[in-house]
Amino acid sequence: MLDKRVASVADAVAGVQDGAVVLIGGFGSSGIPIELTHALLEQGARDLTLVTNNAGSGETDVAALLRERRVRKIICSYPRSKGSTWFEELYRAREIELELVPQGTLSERMRAAGAGLGGFFTPTGADSNLAHGKEVRVIGGRRHVFEHPLPGDVALVKGDRADRWGNVVYHSAARNFGPTMCTAAALTLVQVRQVVELGELDPEAVVTPGVFVDRVVEVRP
């Protein structure tokens, strides 16, 4: 029997290694897998590379991992936001490495990883200093920069409902990076508000098919 349900967020993050590349969903305050992120903090893995759109805010989730010095490097598009004080402190102290990636390129690099592609050429950023050191090619008369795939060792994603096969549906704009991150990691962990029986999710409305998901944990609001 295929059953991806686990009993707790602690069970979900079991086995994450030091040095892991961790994809964490969310855009601003929307769609952050807060409980899975806190479970990773409790689990203790360190020397992590985080891939996430923002570099945390306040004292919770990503900011908590930064505060506790668990993160060696962050790959993100917009690290500077209201309350990103822990990131800024580590950045100024040169205690964290930042790889800045345009938002669409960040998502597409993970898509390429999930799709088994070796990368792609994009016009985004091709004329900017973010293209320094990268291959630039003129395609259709326009400059494009080559971007590598960005796979994760583990992905932490917030869904709304899921079943034991790992099919997931999302809630409004909390979807954001979740479906792409699910495809791009060796181990995909999804927290949902509710785990439902097989057949309860409308197959026409499933956003992430279960094949992309390894563990599902219910986190009641």
Add this chain to the structure above:
Amino acid sequence: MSAAALDGRRLTRAAMARRVARDLPDGSYVNLGIGLPTLVANHVPAGREIIYHSENGILGMGPEPEPGQGDPELINAGKQLVTLLPGGAYFHHTDSFMIMRGGHLDVSVLGAFQVSASGDLANWATLDDDFPPAVGGAMDLAVGAKRVLVLMTHTSPDGSPKLLRRCSFPLTAAHVVDRVYTDLAVLDVTPEGLLVREIAAGLSADDLRGVTEAPLLFADELDVLH
């Protein structure tokens, strides 16, 4: 004209937003950048249906909710609470940036630090190293939309020009801006350079040249900016 007199001719932020809103076609797909461009949605002429895109996976984005009525997950690119109109849709980030990069948006309205005479855009980083850099969706919005409109003040708060021969700040993208709306003028980026289409009431061509570093051409039928 003195600097103080010129300041008195500047459009307000609301009037700037209203001017851009007049140019959004009925039935178009539009992305409004954070900051000043966000105000454009408040000034669209009655009877026009604009479908707003938000980079975090929304088409058919509506105004902010009534106090206490919002869905905390439903925010815009500026991280403010918004709503979804009937007919609106959610999608994931990769699809959302396909919409942007793939040329599916009719109009992108962006703020800017600087725009060059050839339509280069600098709107993501200054030369200030005190802050970590942040880019977000700025570069994707600049390269993808069918029309890229810039809405910005004509000069920076210290009075220095923002329309330049060449941008001095790091580029977001080269040769992408179609039109610039400022508090003093509306200018098209043409192969010959910046062409002034509209100018604030009472300003002469030389007044505008005095606050613009890039060379300016003036349309034969120059309109008053309002």
